[in-house]
Amino acid sequence: MPIGKRFHKLFGEVKNVEKTVTIKDVARKANVSISTVSRVLNNSGYTSASVKEKVNKAVDELKFQKNMVATAMIKKQTSTFGLIIPDIKNIFYGELTRAIEDKAHQHGFNVILCNTDNNLEKEKEYLNFLLRKGIDGIIFSTPEINDRNIREVMKSRPDLPMVILGSKVQNVRLDEVLVDNVDGGYTATEHLIDLGHERIGYIGGQPDSYATVERLKGFKAAMEERALPLDKNHIKLDEFKIHSGYEKGKEILAENDRPTAIFAGNDAIAVGVYKAARELGIRIPEDLSVIGFDDSQFAEIVDPGLTTIRTPIAEMGEKTVELAVQIIKENKNFKESIMFPPTLVERASTASVKKVH
Amino acid sequence: MPIGKRFHKLFGEVKNVEKTVTIKDVARKANVSISTVSRVLNNSGYTSASVKEKVNKAVDELKFQKNMVATAMIKKQTSTFGLIIPDIKNIFYGELTRAIEDKAHQHGFNVILCNTDNNLEKEKEYLNFLLRKGIDGIIFSTPEINDRNIREVMKSRPDLPMVILGSKVQNVRLDEVLVDNVDGGYTATEHLIDLGHERIGYIGGQPDSYATVERLKGFKAAMEERALPLDKNHIKLDEFKIHSGYEKGKEILAENDRPTAIFAGNDAIAVGVYKAARELGIRIPEDLSVIGFDDSQFAEIVDPGLTTIRTPIAEMGEKTVELAVQIIKENKNFKESIMFPPTLVERASTASVKKVH
DNA sequence: TAACCATAAGTAAACGTTTTCAAGACAGGC
DNA sequence: GCCTGTCTTGAAAACGTTTACTTATGGTTA
Incomplete structure (x- = not known):
């Protein structure tokens, strides 16, 4: 398949058909053995200054580049x-x-x-x-x-x-x-509680995922510490995606005693919540506070800007x-x-x- | 460096220290030569059914995996x-x-x-x-x-x-x-013109980039075809980034005879324009129409949803x-x-x- | 029965490096 | 002048495959 080879085959001794230059060519040109070339290339072992010079000159002239596949091999x-x-x-x-x-x-x-x-x-x-x-x-x-x-x-x-x-x-x-997900979850929730929120929802990602579970732990810890009740209907897990935030957001926000704040498992989910709120005529932050997680690009793009927990990605x-x-x-x-x-x-x-x- | 080797060095004939299995091991186990193994592996050349079976069995038992570096080498x-x-x-x-x-x-x-x-x-x-x-x-x-x-x-x-x-x-x-960028630029502009806009701005990306130049071509073609004037102050080029859209958007929108519509070179620029408009108290789409390019995720996230030219990415x-x-x-x-x-x-x-x- | 061909399998070279080993040269100390 | 140790180099093996070449075996054809 390689062109160079094919030509060789077809035409016999065709010269210099873009053959890739190897360590052998360098050795020949510098009049030393390939092991010497290798040594100066990697400067390992002993090599005299004069030989070093010769080899480097040959390398430059031939524009030699080490083949990393061969190196990987050994x-x-x-x-x-x-x-x-x-x-x-x-x-x-x-x-x-x-x-x-x-x-x-x-x-x-x-x-x-x-x-x-x-x-x-x-x-x-x-x-x-x-x-x-x-x-x-x-x-x-x-x-x-x-x-x-x-x-x-x-x-x-x-x-x-x-x-x-x-x-x-x-x-x-x-x-x-x-990241310290528990801490993040706690901080997010604490922030909402400090703002006076008592009915707070949580929309998380994949139920089995470490991030979901840990952030939820932090959420629960903060709620319990402030003696606020956990409403099962306001805790939903799905995926770390916009769509999930939208769907679950709609479910939660449709309830009569809907929360006044939502802690979204990540920024994408928060974006979904924005969309749900918009459709339901619920204003952010006047009617609903939303906090995300990650501080990804989404957080800045969205209007109003998303308060979020920054993961030092x-x-x-x-x-x-x-x-x-x-x-x-x-x-x-x-x-x-x-x-x-x-x-x-x-x-x-x-x-x-x-x-x- | 590789662990297997090191152990060999240190302890001499330590046996089977997680040595990776090669085609040789398969050959030995199947009682054939390595070329035969290679042939059944790649099924190239002639191999009898019985040998094929033997080899495949050995491959399975040894959990042999071809080393792709060696293959790449040759x-x-x-x-x-x-x-x-x-x-x-x-x-x-x-x-x-x-x-x-x-x-x-x-x-x-x-x-x-x-x-x-x-x-x-x-x-x-x-x-x-x-x-x-x-x-x-x-x-x-x-x-x-x-x-x-x-x-x-x-x-x-x-x-x-x-x-x-x-x-x-x-x-x-x-x-x-x-993508047909000229066509896209033309379509975007035409859409705005059809909506009755006459003062239309263009914010493009890197001035030398193919996409910027071609989209601008389409923009100009549409404007000229409808005999609308091109205002140099309303055509700005920078980068395909949110920040550029924001900066250039602000410049354009600060003018007295500011355009009623802006064609953004891509969706990111459009997002920047949104931000600029928001800061200036300019409503989209009531006071300003914005059209983007690419139909990336941004287009859906933003509020109001961004009209854009879809690139079939x-x-x-x-x-x-x-x-x-x-x-x-x-x-x-x-x-x-x-x-x-x-x-x-x-x-x-x-x-x-x-x-x- | 000789010649030929298709099938089958093994030997060895090749790919482009690194590295081990051996050997030569030269210096210094005795 | 011999021994030892330090530099310096080259030959050859190795890495794990693929493939060209060789050889062997039957079967078919003339």
Whole structure:
């Protein structure tokens, strides 16, 4: 298939048909052995100044570039990470991915993108592919982490750096970087309570996901601490998507004793709540306070600006990569759990509850 | 560095320390030569049914997985594409990337993500990396395509499939898939004119970018066709970003004879215009009609819903990958130019101009 | 019965590097 | 002048596949 080869075949000794230049060509030109070339290239071992010069000159003249596939073959390192997320269309993962890719690039790694849609079979497929391609590490960031797939990889490749971003896998000891979701949930709820709200709804994402559960914990903790009742009808879980926020928002807001504030599990859900409120003629923040989670681009775009709990997405992404790189370079596994603190970002979607009603 | 090896070193003949299983192990277990194993694996050449069975059994039992690095080494194919975009955080590229990655996955390819921020040096760096890694093709999608880098790659690797998505490079013959930007610009403007608008502004992205220029062409064509004057003060170019829409929007809307409608070069710019209008107390669509371009997620989120020109992002991404795959498989370069038609999507941000004033 | 062909399977070279090993050169200390 | 140690280089093995080439075996055809 490669053109160069084909020509060789067809025409025999056709000269210089865009043949890629290898270390052999450099060696020939510099009049040294390939091992010497390799040594100056990687400057490992001993090499004299004169030889170094000769080789570098040849490298420049021939515009030689090391073939990384060959290097990968023998070194068993590809300078590549696999990144597993549900969906890059999701703005949250866009921001995360950008941070990860940047940091990886800084360290000389590329990242292979894998969108799983939270589909275990798809994830498994990707995992197989990545493993066979010899990637140097895997970064997971999916709300529902499947321990079956993870466990399998851990068994077949116990040495492979894996770090989980934003989620936890039960009963599996892995490197993980997280936001303090309980704290975030607590802070969000506290903020609403401080504004005088008493009937507060919660719309969360995937019921089994770590983020949903933990944020709900924080929510409940704050409500209980202030002795406010939890209304089951005002707590709904679905997905971390606009659509879910819209649907569940409509359900909650249609009730007679509808809440005066809603804590949305993430910004996308909050956007859905905005839409529901708009359709029902409910004004934000006059009639309804809304608080989100993540502080993604959505929060600023929406009108009124969304008050939200900021997840330090970029910092977390960067830390994740640094952890992975460290594991690779130092060849030891930390199994660390790094927790980032979330912060409240006040915009215009939350206000004091109207006492009159 | 690889654990397996290290152990071997340290303890001498330690047995079976999670050594990866190779084709040799399969051959030994099945009592055949490695070439035979290779043949049944790829079913190429002749293999008897009995041998096939033996080999497959051994493969299953050993859970053998072909090492793709080794395959890449000899076949010079890595089943990997490089994707070069400015920024995955940008929602437009998120949607595009998802479509591309999906299609690539369907065809058995992975994609390496590269964010260049439209920085030529960065682009070059990525390009070098990709080339050295032996990727099978490159997909570009950046507003300002640098012909220097492209030309260089074309020279060093004339056989390498490259396809450009959404942009054109002057004086370079490449496979490209595009939206009809002139048509889109024309349609957008026509829509506004049909609503009775006469003073219409245009806020575009990067001045040198193909999309900006072509959309502006369509805008001008429509204006001229209806004999409407072009006001230089109402035509501003900056970047395809929210911030640009905000800044330029404010400038335009601050004028005395401010336009009654604005054609934004893309949806992000339109979002910026929304913000500017809000700050200035200008209502959309009552006081100002706004039309965007792309029909990205922003268009639906914003209130009022953004009327926009739909770019068939997903379809274009898919077509791009299909083109690249076809080039690889059939080993011939089409240098095709595929044009997709844009369509008008009416939402609530455009309305008849108020005649009273 | 010889010649030919299709089928089957093994041997070894190849892909482009890195790395181990061996060996040569040269210096300094005795 | 010999031994030891430090530099310096090259030959060759290795990484895990694919593939060209070779050889062997039957069966068919002339």
